[in-house]
Amino acid sequence: MKGGNQDRWEVDFSIELGDLTLKNPMLAASGTYGYGRELNNIIKTDEFGGICTKSITPLARDGNEPPRIAEVKMGMLNSIGLANVGVHAFIQDKIPFLQSLDTNIIVNVAGFTIGDYVEVIQLLEEIDGIDGYEINISCPNVKGGLEFGSSAKSAAKLTKTLRSETDRFLMIKLSPNVTDISEIALAVEGEGANAVSLINTLIGMGIDINSEKPILKNVYGGYSGPAIKPIALAMVQKVYHSVNIPLIGIGGIMNAEDVIQFMLAGATAVQLGTVNFLNPTALTEILDDLVAIAESKGIRKISDFKGRLKEWE
Template identity: 40%
Template structure:
């Protein structure tokens, strides 16, 4: 039997598949559906320090091989998460990843401090949030802005710090190097791609915000390209995500050099997707005489 364990940030994860933020609740919702102990971790619903109601109007739209969403980071806030969600999340039998975004550097710093004190295992910093002090430009677009917020957060973060990158970065390799230099322990990418849809009957955009995030298999080849670039730019671990639907999809990211993968949109199609993909990775390894993931990680780059 293939050994699916992954060593990440000095810890041993049960497997290479981590449930992606915003697609898996906080974990307990899936406890009766999947064996969560087989996962490498669960990245909880994206949080902001004070919480927010999310976007009005249409929020989801299926597209060919994809899904558009305009949720707007609806969440209960860090304090509510710590009191009401985290205790059950810790009982899921896998590593607890808290995903946090903020609209100012100060919000990010305070949220990270609270989450670390509460005992999360990994902090995933979402830098796609708009920086209100910079006119609404997302932290994840310019490397200098990303370096600023990551450096500030690093000063209070006492757990492994993973920075989740936006595909809108001006220069992805420069962005990767900037967050590594600022103290990130790892990188996850990529977040959703900006997209647009028009309602022909209403003759207007489907979403109130006009643009929405596109995820799903349609973006996988682009996400894979970005992961390839990130692995080549930094020495810290890169966690790949974007349209992974099968074990074969996940193996592409691992062969491109990803330390682990995250599975998101697939959970809406198949609630057992994370465990199924884990199983499919193991089946491929057994069929090809591969004992550990280290044997094939980055092999496509050779």
């Protein structure tokens, strides 16, 4: 992939995601990579196979009151509350840089009513250089934002409406805070979603025994980081057996081994999230390490890992 050493094992990292071709299966997860520019002096943003932007809403949002981030065992809690510049400033100030990148741009869209989502997508439909949308139906942080992702019926209704608004790649980001995630995945597949990304953060809480208060002002936050990887793997593996559309695995990925695990469980691609906070150059290290793992297994095409999970005899 990166040239250099002639003896280096050659791996084809490209993957197909619906009509999109990604140069590698690693996307930056929404909310962990800003608008693509912030870390560009540390790592070249277009090394990613794709970027999922911060969630965009119709109007600018300040987000929740602090403290809205906290460290917990093997991960973190956040209740940022969809802070973003709003779709108009996004188009004016953020899109030009994103358009200049040699990677797939997936705009993450959030809202509190179906009309919010429609409004954002209608405005973005006029803009070139956007490769698709990821729909945040599962952000557990903002009161009232839970409904779309928490039932198959409401997730299907939203997907159906958005499908009628765009021919672009449409990916639904699933919440793990449900009884049966496969049921939701099936419902959005039935209404024309091109892919599902999973999982969003788990609802969590921390308590400070000195102040006897929750560690977040919002009380609850989204739990992310390596602690949630086993849960995410189980959900990806379940959903892989339920739907035919591609899955994008998310949840505590820190290294190349984690990426392979998600692909074995059935993910076509993955998103790097919380790791971008700890290690902004994680992607570069993961790409190098994936070559070594592929070589050890004699694999030349990264997509060959997908769904290869073996059963116990």
